Amino acid sequence: MKLYYSPGACSLSPHIALLEAGLPYELVKVDLRAKKLENGDDYWKVNPKGQVPALALDGGELVTEGPVIVQTIADRAADKALAPAPGSAERYKLLEWLNFITSELHKNFSPLFQPAFSDEVKGFFKDRLMGKFKYVDSQLAGGDYLMGKDFTVADGYLFTMLAWAERMQFDLSSLPNLTAYKARVAARPNVQEALAKEGLLKAG
Missing domain, CATH: 3.40.30.10 (Glutaredoxin)
Structure with missing residues (x-):
């Protein structure tokens, strides 16, 4: 491949x-x-x-x-076990996360990479993204990863978005579950x- x-x-x-x-x-x-x-x-x-x-x-x-x-x-x-079995209820939950990350996080980052957009426009999307990150933070309460105790391919995707947030100087310090999660994923040898x-x- x-x-x-x-x-x-x-x-x-x-x-x-x-x-x-x-x-x-x-x-x-x-x-x-x-x-x-x-x-x-x-x-x-x-x-x-x-x-x-x-x-x-x-x-x-x-x-x-x-x-x-x-x-x-x-x-x-x-x-x-990077994804639950096709057709299982857990697989559909993984699909939910992948779709959320791609549509609500990934695509809302796109304007921040556009030099032609004003700071006001970028601020709008930054605020929008912070709202999405707050939701993810709430969903991580009590779990190590998005699907609970097991790392899945959705976690690699979310980690990538969190790396972008760091690059764009997002302040996620008020989201303790998310910041602990980012450190947990970053520490994985394959991520390193x-x-x-x-x-x-x-x-x-």
Whole structure:
């Protein structure tokens, strides 16, 4: 498998999932501005959406959209229990979380990365995101991870959004469950490895 990624982008989520799953993979870095691979190839020809992540399967298929990619990874390493069994009530709960993260967190971050948007517009989306993070904080009460005691692919995705929040200088200190959760996920060896491979670990 090949994971097309850009350091620190939302592709960090499937990168974590691949390491947690213990599946063999190749990392292919994408310059998202130029839409080029490191060898100069045109990324548009790989993924017509021009976005990361994209996961090229060994059979030749290309899977896009983060929530689908991480489920694909989890189902290929079912013994690692990174996602509940398809069709189970727990699987639908995981789908709820993946959809919440992608629509309510991920997409609300997009305007914050746009230089053309005013501080007022960015402030609106920041406030909106804080409201969503407060909800997640309430849902983490009494649990180690989003699904309770077990780490799933949804946690790698939420951790990526929390990394973005840190980059954007969100103050999450009033959300103790969420801040403890971020530290808990960050301490996982596979998460540390993903951050190291993408050059995202802070010196010292």
